[in-house]
Amino acid sequence: MLTSSPPGVSRRRFLTSTAMAALLAASGKAFGDVIRGTQPFSPFDYAPPETLPGGRWYFFTPDEARTVEAMVERLIPADDLSMSGKDAGCAEFIDRQLAGSYGSYERLYMQGPFQKGTPEQGDQSEFVPRDRYRRGLAALDAWCHASHSKAFAELPGETRDEILAGIEAGKIELPGFDGKLLFEIVLGNTMEGFFADPIYGGNKDMVSWKMLGFPGARYDYRDYVERHNEKLDLPPLSIAGRPEWKTKG
Amino acid sequence: MATKLPRKDVVVIGLGWAGSIIANELTDEGLDVVAIERGPWRDTARDFNIATAADELRYNQRQELMVRPAQSAITTRNNASQTALPMRNWGSFHPGNGTGGAGNHWAGITFRFGPDDFRLKSYLTEKYGAAAMPEELTLQDWGTDWAEMEPYYASFDRLAGISGKAGNLNGVLQEGGNPFEGPRSEEYPTKPMKQPYGPTLFAEAARKLGYKPFPVPSALLSEAYTNPLGVTMGPCTFCGFCTNYGCANYSKASAITTVLPALVRKSNFTAVTNSEVLRVTLDRSGTRATGVVYVDSSGQEWEQPADLVVVSAFTFENVRLMLLSGVGKPYDPVSNTGTTGRNYCYQTANGVQLFFDDKNFNSFIGGGAVGMGIDEFNNDNFDHSGLGFFGGGSIRVTPIGAAPIASRPTPPGTPRWGSKWKSETQKAYLSTMSIGCEASSYATRGNYLSLDPTYTDRLGRPLLRVTFDFLENDLKMAQFCTSKVGEIARAMGPRQIVERPMKGHWNSAPYQSSHVVGGFVMGTDPTTSSVNKYLQTWDVPNLFVVGASAFPQNPGYNPTGTAAALAFKAADAIRNLYLKAPGALVPA
Numbered sequence: 001m002l003t004s005s006p007p008g009v010s011r012r013r014f015l016t017s018t019a020m021a022a023l024l025a026a027s028g029k030a031f032g033d034v035i036r037g038t039q040p041f042s043p044f045d046y047a048p049p050e051t052l053p054g055g056r057w058y059f060f061t062p063d064e065a066r067t068v069e070a071m072v073e074r075l076i077p078a079d080d081l082s083m084s085g086k087d088a089g090c091a092e093f094i095d096r097q098l099a100g101s102y103g104s105y106e107r108l109y110m111q112g113p114f115q116k117g118t119p120e121q122g123d124q125s126e127f128v129p130r131d132r133y134r135r136g137l138a139a140l141d142a143w144c145h146a147s148h149s150k151a152f153a154e155l156p157g158e159t160r161d162e163i164l165a166g167i168e169a170g171k172i173e174l175p176g177f178d179g180k181l182l183f184e185i186v187l188g189n190t191m192e193g194f195f196a197d198p199i200y201g202g203n204k205d206m207v208s209w210k211m212l213g214f215p216g217a218r219y220d221y222r223d224y225v226e227r228h229n230e231k232l233d234l235p236p237l238s239i240a241g242r243p244e245w246k247t248k249g
Numbered sequence: 250m251a252t253k254l255p256r257k258d259v260v261v262i263g264l265g266w267a268g269s270i271i272a273n274e275l276t277d278e279g280l281d282v283v284a285i286e287r288g289p290w291r292d293t294a295r296d297f298n299i300a301t302a303a304d305e306l307r308y309n310q311r312q313e314l315m316v317r318p319a320q321s322a323i324t325t326r327n328n329a330s331q332t333a334l335p336m337r338n339w340g341s342f343h344p345g346n347g348t349g350g351a352g353n354h355w356a357g358i359t360f361r362f363g364p365d366d367f368r369l370k371s372y373l374t375e376k377y378g379a380a381a382m383p384e385e386l387t388l389q390d391w392g393t394d395w396a397e398m399e400p401y402y403a404s405f406d407r408l409a410g411i412s413g414k415a416g417n418l419n420g421v422l423q424e425g426g427n428p429f430e431g432p433r434s435e436e437y438p439t440k441p442m443k444q445p446y447g448p449t450l451f452a453e454a455a456r457k458l459g460y461k462p463f464p465v466p467s468a469l470l471s472e473a474y475t476n477p478l479g480v481t482m483g484p485c486t487f488c489g490f491c492t493n494y495g496c497a498n499y500s501k502a503s504a505i506t507t508v509l510p511a512l513v514r515k516s517n518f519t520a521v522t523n524s525e526v527l528r529v530t531l532d533r534s535g536t537r538a539t540g541v542v543y544v545d546s547s548g549q550e551w552e553q554p555a556d557l558v559v560v561s562a563f564t565f566e567n568v569r570l571m572l573l574s575g576v577g578k579p580y581d582p583v584s585n586t587g588t589t590g591r592n593y594c595y596q597t598a599n600g601v602q603l604f605f606d607d608k609n610f611n612s613f614i615g616g617g618a619v620g621m622g623i624d625e626f627n628n629d630n631f632d633h634s635g636l637g638f639f640g641g642g643s644i645r646v647t648p649i650g651a652a653p654i655a656s657r658p659t660p661p662g663t664p665r666w667g668s669k670w671k672s673e674t675q676k677a678y679l680s681t682m683s684i685g686c687e688a689s690s691y692a693t694r695g696n697y698l699s700l701d702p703t704y705t706d707r708l709g710r711p712l713l714r715v716t717f718d719f720l721e722n723d724l725k726m727a728q729f730c731t732s733k734v735g736e737i738a739r740a741m742g743p744r745q746i747v748e749r750p751m752k753g754h755w756n757s758a759p760y761q762s763s764h765v766v767g768g769f770v771m772g773t774d775p776t777t778s779s780v781n782k783y784l785q786t787w788d789v790p791n792l793f794v795v796g797a798s799a800f801p802q803n804p805g806y807n808p809t810g811t812a813a814a815l816a817f818k819a820a821d822a823i824r825n826l827y828l829k830a831p832g833a834l835v836p837a
Contacts, residue, residue: 033289033290033522033524034520034521035513035520035522036513036518036519037513037514038513039290039292039509039510040290040292041294045294045295046295046296046300046301047295047296049301049304050307075666076666077667077671079668079671079672081675102311105337106319107311107312107317107318107319108318108319109319109322109335109336109337110319111704111705113703115332117332117334118327118331119756120327120754120755120756120758121325121326121334121758122336122337122338122756123338123758124334124335124337161667168665187665190666192310192654195652195654195657196305196306196310196654197303197304197305197306200306211671211675212653212674212675212678213678214651214653214678215613216303218303218488219302219303219488219490219497220486220487220488221488221489221614222443222484222486222487224487224611224614225443225445225487225614226444226445227611228445228446228449229608229609230609230611231609231679232611239300239304
C-alpha cells in the first residue's frame, strides 16, 4: 500500500539565479519559485496520490459508519455480478475521502454569499462534504426513528431501498437537512469508491473492473488497438499492482 | 507595497501554449524574457509519473491539474436579468494550472480553422446576402486571412509533431484526408494514428453514405518525433487516461513536452512560478505598459518592469486582467459600446449514443484525439440557404478512454442504483459507443464577460462574470447537425440510438468543453475589437494579448491549434515589425 503524503510537501524552491537569491536574502521574504537554466527535476521525485491505510475509521463515528454501510449495501447490492458496495469497501473509501482534502472542499470556491441559484448555476450549497454527511446522516436517522422507530441501519433491505428512493425522488423530506443533498453525495461517492483504483479503499479486489472488463491502470494498448470487436479478457491492474504479484521469493 | 525588480525586455504572463511559444521566439531574438505563471512548474516524470498517472479519481474527479477554484473562479448567469453565482467547482469547462496550462490535460484534437472562418461575416454576407443574417448574430471578421495564417499553423504542427493525413496539399485534394480543410503547405509531421473499432465502424458507415472520413488531427503522436527545437516525444500507447490527465509517455504535445525543455536552458529566459499577476501597469498617459505587478505564494507583491508585455493566459484570465488593468473600454451590452468582454463565445456540444448487442468496442482503449471524423456538416461546408441558421459542427468518434467512474453509459430510463442499474451498466460498458458533434458558437450582443460586482478571489479582486446562453441560431444548428449524425448512427445498425442535440439554456454544471473564446477579440475596427491582427492592443502598442480570447466567434473546431498559430503570428510581428519600429503596427 502506498503511504500518505499531504500534497505540496515535496515542493522545492529552486533559486538558481544569484541575482534573485541575493534579492531574496535582502528582502528576507519568501519568493515565487524562480526557474532558470535547467528543469527543476530530481530523480525519483514524484507527487504520490493522497491515500490512507485501512483498518480504522478516520471521519465517521461508529454509528455514522454503520449507516453509510447500510446505504452503500443497497445502492450497490450483492448479486451474481459482484459483491455489495459495503463489501467492496465503499464506506471506507468515503471515510478516507472525507478525512482528506476532498472532505473540506479545500480546492473549491467556498466564499459567500451563498444563495439559491437557477438550475443552470450548479451546486450552491454552503455545506462541504463533511457537513453533508455529518448533518445528513443525523437527519436520516432522526427521520427513521420518527417513522420506523429504528435507526436506518436496523431496517430491512427493502425498507432501506424505499427510503433511499423516496429521498432521491424528493418524496421524503428529512428534518433539518436537504435529503437530496445527502443522497446525491452518497450516491456519487459510492460510485467513485466502487469504480476508483483500490488504493483509495474501495473496489476491493478490483471487483468492479472485473465485472465490467476494464483492465485498470494499464498504460499500453498498442498491441490491442487494432484487434477490433474482440473480447480481450485482460486481467485488471491497480496502481498498487495485483495481489498475485506479491509472492514470496 | 510592491518591491521593484530589475527591468526586463519582455514579461510574459502564463506559460501555457501561447506564452511558451512567444517566450521561445522572443528569446531567440536575443531578448531577456521573464515569464510569470500562477501555478507550479510541471514535469512529466514528477507530476504525471507512469506509476500513478492512470488515476481517475485524482485527475478526472478531483481535477488535480486544473486551477483550484479557491484560487481563481468565475461567476455565471444566463442573462443580465439574473444574479451571477460562482462556479464553485469546475463543471462546463476545465481551465488549467501550472506550466503547460490546460495544454497538459487537453484532448489533443488539433484542427485548423477554415479559410472562410477568418472573414466569416463578409463571407456569409457575400454568399447569402445581408438579409439572410439572423438578427441576433454579431459576427465579425478577424482582420486576417488564410494566407497569413497558414505558415503559423504549419509552425505549430511542426513544433507539436501533429499526427494526421492532409486533405488538401497546396490546393490538390488528397485521398484519405479532410477535403474541406484549407490548402496546407506541407503534410502532417507524423502519420495518422491507428484506429480502434468504434472510429473504424463509423468511418465505414460514413463512407457508404458518401461522406469522406479522415483521421482526426492529433497532438497525441503516432510515432517518435523530434521537433525543430530538438525535443523528442514518444508514441501514444492508447492508454485511455488522456483528457483531464497529463501524459506519462511524453506522447501528448503540450508546452512541457515540446517547448519548455529547450526554453528553460536559454540564459536569457527566467520562469517565475506560483506567482499570480495582479495587473498590467500603465504609464500616466494610459498608452504605454510599464510592466506587471504580481504576488508570490507568500503574499509578497513584486513589480516587474518591462519594455514589452505579453498577456497569454487562459481566455478568462486574459480578459479579467485587461478589465482589472483598465485596458480598453469595458463592453456594455445595453449601449453596445466598449470592447473588453465583447463577443464571448463557447462551443455547442452534441452527441449520439449507440447501444449494440453484438459488438465489443474495448472502449477503455483510446485517447483524447484518437478517432475518425467527417466535415460535411461543419461551418459552411453545406448549403445553408433556407435553413434559418448558420454554422455547423465537426462530427467524429473519438474514444477518449472509458475509465469507469465517469464513463458508464446506460440506456435512458435505467435506474441510478440497485441491481437493475448494475446489470445494465455491465451489459453496456464494452458494447456502447458514441458519435460527437463539436459545433460552432456564434456571437450575440448579450453574451459577454465582465467583472462580478459581488464575488472576489482570495486576494479581494473581483471574479470574472460570464453572461452566456445558447443562441437560437446555435440550437437550430445543433438540431440539424445532430439529426445528420443520427442518420449515420442508424446505418451502423445498433439496437438503440439516443440523440442528444444541445437544448435549452447553457448549464454551467456538466462538462461540455473548455473551448471558451472571445472577450478580447481581434479585428480591423477599434470600436468592435481589442487587438489588431498582430494581437497588439489598439490603445497600448507595447501590450500584446494572445490566445483564444482573440476569436470573434468560434467555428465547429477545437481552438488550440488556432490559439497556438496566433501565438506564432504575434511573435513574428514582434520580431520582424515591432522591434524594428516600436509603435502601433496598424493605424487605428
